[in-house]
Amino acid sequence: LLKRLPFQRLVREIIKDSNNNLRVQxxxxNALQEAxxxxxxxxxxxxxxxxxxxxxxxI
Incomplete structure (x- = not known):
């Protein structure tokens, strides 16, 4: 349903904005996108x- 790269960019941007030094495998x-x-x-x-x-x- 959702395109992979835009979704990954969104997740990485949210993580970056949370001021945490986190990395995402x-x-x-993939699990976040499926959910x-x-x-x-x-x-x-x-x-x-x-x-x-x-x-x-x-609708």
Missing amino acids: ATAL AEAFLVNVFKAINLSAIYAKRVT
Whole structure:
């Protein structure tokens, strides 16, 4: 769902802005991306159900 490089840049920028001297492994970035995508899928599923219940075509 999300493109890999923009997501990685976002995560690295957030970590940099937190004033911590942290490094992130590639596997951790992949896990964060998978979790973020799963979260967004669930949010959009709930939004879609709400739209269907309200007899709307779009969310």
